[in-house]
Amino acid sequence: MRTLRRLDEGLARGEAALAAAVLLTMVFAAATQAFFRNLTDFGVDWANEALSALQWIDPLLKKGTVWLAFLGASLAAYHEKHIAIDVLSRVAPPTGQKWIRFFTSVVAGISALGLAAVFWIATLQTSASEQPFDYQVLVDGNAEHVCDVSDEELARHQVWREGCLGSPEECREARNRPSVFCGVRAALSALGAHHSEPVLEASGNATGEVRRIEVIGSPESASHLMMPLMFLIIGGRFLARGLGALSTSGTPTRSPENTDPEREAHSEESQ
């Protein structure tokens, strides 16, 4: 039990450090991008090049926001700052509070674990649906994914070296396999992702309309795997708290805020 608690504490510390790194990166990346975008508006030529070199920033900001959201959510579970309507536990007597705490935590834990499962499946389903042309290699007239063709096959496919001005012989080179990318893709395969052609039309969603399923590439998909992971941690924390509410004599002792029985459970506010 004590080991688990210590593990939890270390995990929370790691999450906080990661969140800090992500946030600061995002802040400066977004500011840099805004700076160059405005330079281009003023007609500075080289700023355009800088801006196109900074194209990775938009996806970084989007993914960073997701990471911050889920790291924060996990931290909120650790510090018991999730938003809840807590009218009842404010007025309930201590024994009642204990049971409310048990009940709400267990329900939240189960729900979070369910969400972890759903997001796990969803992430693997959407993975590896790369935009076809970027990663296609033609083998015997059939398009195959660059990561799936054999080495010999790949060696026969030559591509024009970018920016090369020499003769055709000098400028052709064997197509390279993007190894990091294929590594991520292989890892996702090992986890059970199926790499089919992207299915653009879903049969229907809750509102009854047919809509496109998001096309998400392998790297993005891998970054989305942090969602089920975080839900798993959140669920674990809630379950532990729920069980803790019953086993101990009432006041939980994990974080200092909790030692105050008058604590506002509704407290997304920091002191």
Add this chain to the structure above:
Amino acid sequence: MSGIAIAAFIILALIGVPLFAIFGAASMMLFHGLENTPITGAANDVFGEKFANSLLLITIPLFTFSGYLMAESGTPKRLVRLSSAIIGWLPGGLAIVALLSSAFFTTFTGGSGITIVAIGGLLFPALRQSGYEEKFSLGMVTTGGSLGLLFPPSVPVILYGVVAGVLIEKLFYGGFLPGLLTLVALGTYSVFVGLRHQMPVRAFEAKEAAAALWDAKWELLLPVVLIGSMVAGVLRIHEAAAFTAVYVLMIEVFVYRDIAPRRLPQVIRDSMTLVGAIMLILATAIGFTAFLVQAEVPQKLLESMEVMVKDPFTFLLALNVFLILVGMLMDIFSAIVVVVPLVVPIANYFGIDPYHLGIVFLLNLEIGYLTPPVGLNLFIASFRFEKPVTLLYRAVLPFIALLLVALALTTYGEAYLWNAGEGTVCTSDAECEEGLFGQICSLDPPTEENTERVRRCQRRGVVTALMSLHEGEEIFEFEPAVGGPAAKTEEETASSTEESSESLDELFQEFEDESDPAEGESLDDILRELESDFSTP
């Protein structure tokens, strides 16, 4: 079946199960029950434009981080010093100081109670020392916790824009006057209290004022630069958020040196904890919203409302009451995410302008924060100032009354101003058919066809500007946009328009009397502007 499920979820929420868990469970249940859609359907939405692929959501972590940084630094002190140097000589000056610095602060913290801790913690003792009653002082600093919510770059406004799918800049534009109105109302009350109790005032010292101004110059520059660059189109909203974060980080860490770099991780951790709590609700609510739509909750609400609610004004009244209850029970972020998708279709049906709806919505929640017995800020203040909650109930009552007046004026009076300020020209029947509250239909050229179209627009309650450039004369006809719901017959609509337009005029008169003419644009000004807009081809 879905009715039972919804009831069960509401009960779970009231017992205190975290909201994200309820939304998550609800959406999983829904998608499990659907035949054609895998259980992961809602998760796919989360990967998409609504969440993981949205560039706007980045504003939530960035502005929250900026707000926390400012709260942790000397900013509250500098703001209080400055405003007391500048307006301390007014009767009730210190109370107005509390008002203004709270409002400034809340624009960055989004009314999440940080203001009460940061500004209230400073000003409550000061107010007591200078002789203000305990009840008044408590009420003032507690009310301050959600004041200023409508001004840029407030996060709730941005979130509303994201969830309702409306332009955030226009929301800020629309919220300016109502936000000012709340400040003027509470400021007048402060002056009144200051005069009645003959509170000591401090003499105005130009030297101290200049020194305080100089001291707080970096903070004061921020809103100027921010709003200026957003209006000028230099910064898009997510860039403005990044700019703010960099700027605040620089001034607090390197210029003022209020925050040592090694304290940064802790500030980030605290702010991201709040961000996580908000955004997890946002993510899970995407599925929940689908659940509500599937269960046809908005339609059912509308059907049950139709019996009692016949016109937009009754609807707005019902909305006000409902939203104050919501604001009391939920924090503003979850309220926006959950309630907006329910309310927007109904408001559409009644022809309420989406921006007007947004402002009314947010102002309601601002009041809900204070509403006894369970308004969130009451508990935060009680916790922070170590006073019984029951004392706070009594303390905030006059403030709530004033805010309710401001809300009424905004809800019913501003509709008028809003229409006048909109200036969209609808050029086809289709635009008129949308029945938007804020449309202005122009009649140009005054052919028979166009005249007929404008008539149709008028009947639907759309403001019309009849004009004829060809004959060199301009006629403006402002019909208050109170037309009935689309399904009504013409006679009904016409009669209800007449009735409500009377009460509107009264309300508007009241509004004009109440608000300082120097503060807001008068209708005449707006008319003149509009005229000049229209007369330039």
